[in-house]
Amino acid sequence: MSVVSALSAVRWTENGTPFSAPWHSENEAPVPARVVAVDDRTTAKAAYRMAREGTGLLWRGDFHNARQLLRAMDRLHQRSHPVPTADDAATLFHRHRAARAKRSGLLGRLLVVLEPDHSLGLRRAPDVREACDQAYGLVDGDPAAADDGTCVSLTELVGVLSAYEWHKRGVEIGALGARIHPAYGVFSPVRGEYIDLVAKAPFPDDAAPPVVFDLGTGTGVLAAVLARRGAGRVVATDINPRAVACARENMRRLGLADRVQVREADLWPSGRADLIVCNPPWLPARPTSALELGIYDPDSDLLRRFLDGLVDHLNPAGEAWLILSDLAEHLGLRTREELLARFTAAGLRIAGRSDTAPQHPRATDTADLLHEARRREVTSLWRLVRG
Structure with missing residues (x-):
């Protein structure tokens, strides 16, 4: 994936000279209509005021001062915006998301320019080249990138750097006895409870299935667990090219590339x-960026397509494993009755179910606005067969 967007450019003037650079935004934020150059002399109040007016702030000062300015702008924003409240969970959820989107849009107006080689020409700037190469792809041979570099928000760049540290470190997966290395833009398997469900669920007829589909594989973690459990051949799919590349690299690291085929596909190969596994996004809401596709499933579209396609893709004695959190039910976004009705409408019946409580820190964070729903959350592995 190229970092450069040929469809839009950031334009600004410095010392009477006009400049421009291609605009790139992972959350598809529009290019700022007005951009001014700012530096260490710019106060947080002035930056916050301009950002609120929709002005893009192209940073030309010290990198660490830019990080401090971003935090100061965030504090000013929080002071002037009360914490969302609501009488019901669904309304609170939507208000909370709207507030986060507004905050993200405002802070995303502090901009930096990456040089053609993905370096950052700011004082005390870290070496961001490897992180940006991993996130955006190499730009060698791209004439637009060679001429102009690329403009991105500082918040996006900070996310790229954080993701690269996760990528280098990897995430320890107990069920594998090894690490999975997530890539930028690919959902990280930090919630180990759903992996343990797949690691412990009994295979149909207590025999390792000859052919397994892992739909929406992401990092490939579930495909790897199933292969290590003895599945004959695992076909893992994902619509996200970054996820496909990430999963293939993880299979290579784990020595499973000969048993796990990773394909780019919109769900179905x-x-x-004999076994079809899917851990779809668990909240039926619209994502605000490609980075949220692992969490939000508009109108439960992916869930519905998974269930509706099972009868046509399962062998007669096969079984499907749906790994799904019930957080949507506690937030008032979907009912248990609606989920069960979807099973029936797809010609499926329940052969069994395994449940687990969340283990992630947010489940016990009382400061989280959605704490009450998260506290009651249960993740289930539904074993589904033909009805």
Whole structure:
């Protein structure tokens, strides 16, 4: 994936000279209509005022001062915006998301320019080249990048750097006895409870399935667990090219590339399988960026397509494992009755279910606005067969 967007450019003037650079935004934020150059002399109040007016602030000062300015702008924003409240969980959820989107848009107006080689020409700036190469792809041979570099928000760049540290470190997966290395833009398997469900669920007829489909594989973690459990052949799919590349690299690291085929596809590969596994996004809401596709599923579209396609892709004695949190139910976004009705409408019946409580820190964070719903959350592995 190229970092450069040929469809839009950031334009500004410095010392009477006009400049421009291609604009790139992972959350598809529009290019700022007005951009001014700012530096260490710019106060947080002035920066916050301009950002609120929609002005993009192109940073030309010290990198660490830019990080401090971003934090100061965030504090000013929080002071002037009360914490959302609501009488019901669904309304609170939507208000909370709207508030976060507004905050993200405002802080995203502090901008930096990456040089053609993805370096950052600011004082005391870290070496961001490897992180940006990993996130955006190499730009060698791209004439637009070679001429102009690329403009991104500082918040996005900070996210790229954080993701690269996760990528280098990897995430320890107990069920594998090894690490999975997530890539930028690919959902990280930090919630180990759903992995343990897959690691412990009994195979159909207590025999390792000859063919397994892992739909929406992400990092490939579930495909790897199933292969290590003895599955004959695992076909893992994902619509996200970054996820496909990430999963392939993880299979190579784990020595499973000969048993796990990773394909770019919108959910379904061709053929049938003895076991089909899917851990879809668990909240039926619209994502605000490609980075949220692992969490939000508009109108439960992916869930519905998974269930509706099972009868046509399962072998007669096969089984499907749906790994799904019930957080949506506690937030008033979907009912248990609606989920069960979807099973029936798809010609499926429940052969069994395993449950687990969340282990992630947010489940016990009382400061989280959605704490009450998260506290009651249960993640289930539904074993589904033909009805």
